[in-house]
Amino acid sequence: MKVTIREVAEAANVSRGTVDRALNHRPGVNPQVAERIIKIADELGYKPDMAARTLANKKYTKTIGVILCSEGNPFFNDVINGVNNALEEMGHFGIQNIVRKIKGFDADLLLKEIDGLLAEKISGLVITPVNSQNVAQKIQDLEDANIPVVTINTDISSVKHLAYVGCDYITSGCVAGELLGMMSNGFEEHVALIIGSSMVMAQEQRLRGIKKTLKRDYSNITVEAVIENDDDDQKSYEQVKALLKEKPELTTICFASAGVEGGIKAVRESDCGRKLRIVTYDLTDIVRENLKSGVVSATICQEPFRQGFLGVEILGRYLLYGTKPKESTIKTHIFIATKYNL
Amino acid sequence: MKVTIREVAEAANVSRGTVDRALNHRPGVNPQVAERIIKIADELGYKPDMAARTLANKKYTKTIGVILCSEGNPFFNDVINGVNNALEEMGHFGIQNIVRKIKGFDADLLLKEIDGLLAEKISGLVITPVNSQNVAQKIQDLEDANIPVVTINTDISSVKHLAYVGCDYITSGCVAGELLGMMSNGFEEHVALIIGSSMVMAQEQRLRGIKKTLKRDYSNITVEAVIENDDDDQKSYEQVKALLKEKPELTTICFASAGVEGGIKAVRESDCGRKLRIVTYDLTDIVRENLKSGVVSATICQEPFRQGFLGVEILGRYLLYGTKPKESTIKTHIFIATKYNL
DNA sequence: CTGAAAGCGCTTACAG
DNA sequence: CTGAAAGCGCTTACAG
Known part of the structure; x- marks a missing residue:
């Protein structure tokens, strides 16, 4: 009994x-x-008994705050789905929520939103932080005020917080490097790497992982160019267009961030008989489409749904039952998808 | 409020x-x-309010039964981890459990264990079924008696049950086919496919998926041999040894089931200068080791932990709250792992 | 068919 | 520092 x-x-x-x-x-x-x-x-x-504990604590209802730098970024759709699913689940246990979405990784906007949620008396925060000193300080303040913080998708350095749920971006780069290597089958290849901006830590880390792996294990692959498109499709289009003209020997393009649509358009238009291989990151609608049609060979994913879901769930459980995750860094899996396993 | x-x-x-x-x-x-x-x-x-509902139902404690055909099969280690994690969670809500493990996919043994659990008055069952008529009938009986059944890892046909959590094996085969194709880089390749037994539906389906994809999209790849090793390492060793002698043109071996250790031993011993590429399924310790050391190029995974975890969780939620999953088939992701993303 | 009441296990304001 | 009691929201055996 x-x-x-x-x-x-x-x-x-x-x-x-x-x-x-x-x-x-x-x-x-x-x-x-x-x-x-x-x-x-x-x-x-x-x-x-968790049910009894939860029920007894009903008197003191809690609210989860969520801030996502997701506006206008389709990658975050699945993160949002995960967040919403978990929030709904928490709702059954009496936990409320407030969700705010902002455009771009803008530290000032982020700080303003955090203050807004504080005014609403949130008990905990799930956030895609900007990795800046101000934001770090603010998160420190929250933790000091006993408002636990969970970061998702990208982490913030130098502040202890309840948890981070997201991938390891250097590893994510290594996986792309290894994939390019596998696909070369030992033959000579010429690759262009396209990122948004090397100022964004995640992208800089990916780039580093790719280069490191190619250099170490695949001397048959040459990196011909590294281009920054600011995650802008128009810019991406123009740059790729110019690149293809300039480097006729190119065999592969790897998009480590956004701007895939523009880049692919350029490839299509420049198609002068050669078969360019394209590798991307994440699984937006654009990527999905182009995988299915064979334009993109493979994409490297990072479990966005799970990032959102687990982020909220971990915070919720902490607020409900006081349980902390075993590890404060929860790495989401990185995996390679092809047209068959979307 | x-x-x-x-x-x-x-x-x-x-x-x-x-x-x-x-x-x-x-x-x-x-x-x-x-x-x-x-x-x-x-x-x-x-x-x-789920907490209140759960608490009120405490008087009528429920027990989840679990039967796994996992004995002596290292693939199931992560499935078991998932099962245990979810059972522990359910324990906090007052749900008990009985777990039984049997060796091999043996229908008679399975039926005996089911009867044993019934005698213990389980309220629901999570099971890796053998796809036989007897077992189907027994599961039908359970569902009729209002004892919901969730199948994990492999499904059973012709019986409606609460849910199946596992992968689609044909797709899983297609992914391997596509991977072999990508790795060929358009050059001529000679492949051997090694399965346990074509009598096991999952393996037969994988084989079908691989062949279909190669035939349709990669005419540069020839399947030189399909071998059944009964998931036995010794047999696998001998067969691969013979194969390598017989087919010097072989470039790639794909293990769609167990027997990887024996097969790799044979490859090692027969190493006559050529670089054989090896692709496997799942992520056992053996595979992990050989991925790290570069002997295995890539492996195709299916989220075993999640299969166990979700299987139990879905049943638990149904017993606690009466909620059914939106879809009765929950497909776990299939993904490609390299040395970097284990 | 309907209501009043006890009970699930834990928490906390209140009284001592 | 400790206990008695009310309460969280839902469920059900019992009485009518």
């Missing part, structure tokens, strides 16, 4: 309230009594 | 018991009253 707080109380000859206080390390219990209670609970194999 | 059953009762001028009965379609309510209550609840935006 299940051991409840009642059994522990009887075995210890104290009231249920005292057991609760002891087991949850609340103040106001004689330390020796507390120790004895904990020992007895342990011996009896007591495990708290 | 959150709407509870109490508010609905007041608005409808009935007791809370009646609201509960109406909203949950329990018998013994005047149909017209029930309809009115449902309407009011809807208007008020009533959402049941």
Whole structure:
């Protein structure tokens, strides 16, 4: 039979309230009594019932705040789906939520939104942070004020927080490097790498991972160009167009960020008989389409849904039950998708 | 403020018991009253509180039964981890469990274990079924007796059940075919495919997927041999050894099932200068090792942890809250892993 | 068919 | 520092 707080109380000859206080390390219990209670609970194999705990805490309803730098960025669609799914689940347990979306990784906007949510008395925050000093300071303030913070998709350095859920971008680069290597089958290849901006840490890390892997293991592959398109399709189009004219020996283009649509348009128009291989990151509608039609060979994914879902779930569980994840960094899987496994 | 059953009762001028009965379609309510209550609840935006529901149902504790054909099969280690994680979670909500593991996909043993669990009064079953008529009938009996069944990793045909969590094996084959194609870089390749037994549906389907994809899209790749090793390492070793002697033109071996260790041993010993490419399925310790050392180029994975975790979670939620998954088939992702993304 | 009441296990404001 | 009691929201056996 299940051991409840009642059994522990009887075995210890104290009231249920005292057991609760002891087991949850609340103040106001004689330390020796507390120790004895904990020992007895342990011996009896007591495990708290989460449903009861949650119900009892209903009086003190909590709100999860979510801020995503997702506006106008289709990659985030699945992150948002994950966030919404988890928020709905939390809703069944009485946790409210406020969600804000902003355009671009804009530190000032982000700070303003955080203050807005604080004014709404959120109990915890899920956020795609900008990795800046101001934001780090603000997150520090939140943690100090006992408002736990979970970062998703991209992390923030130098501030301890409840958790980060997202991928390791250097590894993500290594995977692309290895993929390009595998696809070369040992033959000579000429590659162009296209990123948004090397000022964005994630993209700089990806680039680093790709280059490192190619250099170490695939001397048959030459990196002919590294281009920054500011994640802008028009710019991407023009740059790729120019690139193809300039480097007729090119065999492969790897898009490590956005601007895929523009880039592919340029490839299409410049098609002078040669078969260019294209590799991308993530799985937006554009990428999906082009994978299916065979224009893109493969794409490297990072579980966006799970980033959103787990981020909210981890925060929710902490608020509901006080449970922390075993590791504060939860790496989402990086995997290679082809037309068959979208 | 959150709407509870109490508010609905007041608005409808009935007791809370009646609201509960109406909203949950329990018998013994005047149909017209029930309809009115449902309407009011809807208007008020009533959402049941899962914690309260769970707590109230504590009196009628439920037990999840789990039967896995996992004994001696390292692939299942992660499935088991997933199962255990979810069972632990369910434990916090008062759901008990009984887990049984059997060796091989043995229908008779499986039936015996099911009967054993029935005797223990399980409320639901998570199982890796053998796709036989007897087992199908038994699962039918369970569902008829209101004991929901969730299949994981492999499904059973011709019986409706709560859910299946696992991958689509034909697609899984297509992914391997596409991968082999990508890695050929358009050059001539000679491939051997090694499965356990074509009598196992999942393996037969994988084989079919691989062949179909190669035939359709990669005429540069020839399948030189298809070998069945009964998932036995010794047999695998001998067969690969013979194969390598017989077919010196071979460039790639794809293991669609077990026997990887034996096969790789044979490749090592026969190494006569040529660089054989090896592709495998799943991520056992053996595969992991050989990926890291570069012996295996890539492996095709299917989220074993998630299969176990979701299988139990879906059943648990159904038993706790009565919620069914949106789709009764939950496909786990198939993805390609390299040395960098294990 | 309907209502009043007890109970699920935990938490906490209140009284001592 | 400790206990008795009310309460979280839902469910159900019981009485009518």
